[in-house]
Amino acid sequence: MSRNILIIGAGIAGLALARAFERRGIAFDIIDRAPAPLTGGAGMFLPGNAMVALRGLGFGEQVADIAWHNRRQTILDAGGGVLHDMDVERFWENAGPCLSLTRAALTGILRSGVETQVRYGVWTNGITVEGNKARVAFSDGEEAVHDLVIGADGFNSATRGQLFGDQAPEIYPRTCWRMLTPNSIGLRHWTVMLGHRRALLGVPVEDGLLYLYGDADNVLLPAHLTNHRRDLQDLFGAFAGPLAPVVEAIGPDDRIDRGILGEVAARDWSNDAALLIGDAAHACSPSMAQGASMAFEDALVLTDCLADAQDLRAALAAFSRQRLERVRWIQKQCRARDSTRALPRPLRIAILRLLGDRLYRRSYTPLLAPFRGGGADRVDQRA
Numbered sequence: 001m002s003r004n005i006l007i008i009g010a011g012i013a014g015l016a017l018a019r020a021f022e023r024r025g026i027a028f029d030i031i032d033r034a035p036a037p038l039t040g041g042a043g044m045f046l047p048g049n050a051m052v053a054l055r056g057l058g059f060g061e062q063v064a065d066i067a068w069h070n071r072r073q074t075i076l077d078a079g080g081g082v083l084h085d086m087d088v089e090r091f092w093e094n095a096g097p098c099l100s101l102t103r104a105a106l107t108g109i110l111r112s113g114v115e116t117q118v119r120y121g122v123w124t125n126g127i128t129v130e131g132n133k134a135r136v137a138f139s140d141g142e143e144a145v146h147d148l149v150i151g152a153d154g155f156n157s158a159t160r161g162q163l164f165g166d167q168a169p170e171i172y173p174r175t176c177w178r179m180l181t182p183n184s185i186g187l188r189h190w191t192v193m194l195g196h197r198r199a200l201l202g203v204p205v206e207d208g209l210l211y212l213y214g215d216a217d218n219v220l221l222p223a224h225l226t227n228h229r230r231d232l233q234d235l236f237g238a239f240a241g242p243l244a245p246v247v248e249a250i251g252p253d254d255r256i257d258r259g260i261l262g263e264v265a266a267r268d269w270s271n272d273a274a275l276l277i278g279d280a281a282h283a284c285s286p287s288m289a290q291g292a293s294m295a296f297e298d299a300l301v302l303t304d305c306l307a308d309a310q311d312l313r314a315a316l317a318a319f320s321r322q323r324l325e326r327v328r329w330i331q332k333q334c335r336a337r338d339s340t341r342a343l344p345r346p347l348r349i350a351i352l353r354l355l356g357d358r359l360y361r362r363s364y365t366p367l368l369a370p371f372r373g374g375g376a377d378r379v380d381q382r383a
C-alpha cells in the first residue's frame with residue numbers, strides 16, 4: 001500500500017530506516033537539520049547483537065570488513081588491576097563479532113546504502129495531526145500533508161515536542177568526552193578503567209587508531225569547564241596504564257568532543273499519523289553500547305510492521321508492542337550499571353571480581369533472543 005511518508009533525521013536511526021524501506025520498496029522523503037552529513041562523534045562499539053540487525057539491513061559484511069573485532073572486554077581499576085575479563089567472542093558466537101569503528105565510517109556505510117536524497121539543512125517548524133494525516137510546516141517555507149511522519153531526530157528531538165508536548169529528556173549529572181587518537185599503546189580490545197565516579201574507556205577502531213571515551217560525575221568537576229584536554233588530564237592523570245599514557249599524550253590541537261548524557265523514558269511514542277524511533281524514543285546511557293543496535297532493530301521491525309499493513313494505526317501499535325520490552329530492559333540495565341559508579345571502591349571491586357561474569361550474562365543474554373523484523377529474527381543468520 002503506497003503512503004506518503006516523511007522521515008525526520010538522517011542519523012543512525014533515520015538512515016537505517018531509509019535503507020530498510022528501500023529494500024522493501026517503501027517510498028519516503030527524508031530531511032536532516034544539519035547543513036551536511038555529520039562527521040564527528042569519534043567511535044562506536046557494537047556488541048554482537050548489532051551484527052544480527054546489520055545483516056537484516058544487508059550491511060553485515062561491509063561493516064565487519066572495516067571494523068575492529070574485539071575478542072574480549074576487560075575492566076580494570078584505576079591502578080590497572082584486572083577486575084573482570086570477559087570472552088565476548090564466545091558469548092556472542094551465535095550472533096556475531098563485537099565490532100568497533102569510527103562513527104563516520106558507520107554512518108558513511110549507512111548513507112552509501114540509501115539512494116533517496118536526504119534534504120539537508122531542513123527541519124520542521126510545526127507538525128499538526130488532523131484526523132489520520134500529519135500537516136508539516138518546513139523551515140524553508142514549504143507545507144505538506146503526510147500519511148506518516150517518523151521522528152528519528154535524536155536525543156533532543158524537536159519532533160517529540162511538536163507531536164507529544166513538552167517532553168524534555170532527563171539529563172544525567174555527568175559529563176563525557178570523546179576523541180580519536182593514535183593507538184600508541186597497541187590496545188587489542190575494549191578496555192575500561194574505573195575510578196570513583198569516573199571511567200576511562202579505550203577501544204581500537206582500526207589499525208593504529210583508538211577511540212578514547214572518558215566520563216565523570218559533575219560533582220567532580222570545577223564550576224567552569226574550559227579546556228577539554230586539561231579536564232581529561234586532571235580527571236585521569238593519576239590513573240595507571242594502559243590508558244593513562246594515552247591521556248597524557250593528548251596534544252593541544254587534538255579534537256575532543258564534550259557532551260552530556262541522559263535518557264528519554266521509553267513509552268508508546270505513536271499517534272494516528274506519527275511515531276518516534278531511535279534516541280528520540282528511548283535514548284539512554286551508553287554503558288551497554290546498545291543505542292545503534294536498537295536504532296537498527298527499530299528500523300527493521302517498523303518496516304516489517306508497515307510493509308503489508310492496511311491499517312496504519314494498528315501497524316504503529318504493533319511496532320510499539322514489539323519494541324517496548326526490549327528497549328526498557330536496556331534502559332533498566334544501564335541504570336543498574338551506572339548506579340555502581342558511586343559505590344565505595346572495595347564494594348565495587350568485590351562485585352566486579354565475584355559477579356562480573358554473571359552480571360554481563362544477565363544484562364546481555366536477553367539480547368541474544370530474536371527480535372522480529374527484516375527477516376533478521378534468528379540469531380544464527382549469516383550475512
Ligand SMILES: Cc1cc2nc3c(=O)[nH]c(=O)nc-3n(C[C@H](O)[C@H](O)[C@H](O)COP(=O)(O)OP(=O)(O)OC[C@H]3O[C@@H](n4cnc5c(N)ncnc54)[C@H](O)[C@@H]3O)c2cc1C
Nearest residue numbers: 009011012013032033045123153154278279286289291292
Ligand atoms: C557519548 C556517547 C557514546 C555512545 N556510544 C555508543 C556506542 O559505542 N555504541 C552504540 O551503539 N551507541 C552509542 N551511543 C548511542 C548512539 O550514539 C545513539 O543511540 C544513536 O546515535 C542514535 O541514533 P539516532 O539516529 O536516533 O540519533 P542521532 O544519531 O543523534 O541522529 C539524529 C539525526 O537527526 C538530525 N536532527 C536533529 N534534530 C533535527 C530536526 N529538528 N530536524 C531534522 N533533523 C534533525 C541530526 O542532525 C542527526 O543527523 C553513544 C551515545 C553517546 C552520547
